Amino acid sequence: MGVVSMQQASFDVQSFRRALGMFATGITVMTTRAADGSPVGLTVNSFNAVSLAPPLIVWSLSRHLAQRAAFEQCQHYAVNVLGADQESLSRNFASKLPNRFADLVWEEGIDGIPLLQGCCAHFEVRNEVRHAGGDHLLFLSEVLRFERFERDPLLYFSGAYRHMAPLL
Numbered sequence: 512m513g514v515v516s517m518q519q520a521s522f523d524v525q526s527f528r529r530a531l532g533m534f535a536t537g538i539t540v541m542t543t544r545a546a547d548g549s550p551v552g553l554t555v556n557s558f559n560a561v562s563l564a565p566p567l568i569v570w571s572l573s574r575h576l577a578q579r580a581a582f583e584q585c586q587h588y589a590v591n592v593l594g595a596d597q598e599s600l601s602r603n604f605a606s607k608l609p610n611r612f613a614d615l616v617w618e619e620g621i622d623g624i625p626l627l628q629g630c631c632a633h634f635e636v637r638n639e640v641r642h643a644g645g646d647h648l649l650f651l652s653e654v655l656r657f658e659r660f661e662r663d664p665l666l667y668f669s670g671a672y673r674h675m676a677p678l679l
C-alpha cells in the first residue's frame with residue numbers, strides 16, 4: 512500500500528492498524544490487584560522502555576476495558592514479559608474468561624501483585640503518572656524491582672505470534 516494521509520477521506524482504522532502491526536514487539540501481561548484484592552491482568556504489546564535513570568517504562572490501556580479501574584487505582588503493578596512457549600497465556604489474558612488466573616501458577620510481588628511463572632522478565636513498578644492519549648490511557652511508571660530469566664521471548668508481528676529464528 513502507498514502513502515495514506517490522515518487528512519484523506521480514504522484513511523481508515525484498519526489500514527492504520529495494519530501499518531502499526533509492521534512494528535514487531537514482544538508480549539507482556541500487566542498484572543495487579545483490584546480494590547477487592549482479586550488478581551487482574553491483561554495482554555499488552557504497547558509496552559516499551561523509556562528511561563534508565565530514573566528507570567521508567569510506558570504502555571497504553573484502552574479506556575473501554577473492564578480492567579481500567581483496577582489499573583488506575585492500584586499503587587503497584589507488574590509487567591510480565593512472556594516467553595516463547597507462553598502463547599496460550601497471552602490468549603488467556605486477552606480472552607473473555609471470567610477468571611483469567613484460574614489454574615495458573617504465580618508468585619506474589621510488592622503488595623501481592625501477581626508475578627506469572629515461566630516469563631522472560633518481571634518488572635514491578637510504582638503506578639504514578641497517567642496521561643490521556645486518545646482512546647487509550649498512557650501509563651508512565653517507575654521500576655522498583657526486576658528479574659530476568661534466560662529464555663527466548665514470545666514475539667508479535669502483523670497480528671500473529673512469532674518465534675525467534677535460531678542464531679546463525
Ligand SMILES: Cc1cc2nc3c(=O)[nH]c(=O)nc-3n(C[C@H](O)[C@H](O)[C@H](O)COP(=O)(O)O)c2cc1C
Nearest residue numbers: 553554555556557571572573576577578604605606
Ligand atoms: C497481542 C495483543 C496485544 C494487546 N495489547 C494491548 C495494549 O497494549 N493495550 C490494551 O489496552 N489492550 C491490548 N490488548 C487487548 C487486551 O488484552 C484485551 O482487550 C483485554 O484483555 C480484554 O479484556 P476485557 O474484555 O475483559 O475488557 C492486546 C491484545 C493482544 C492479543
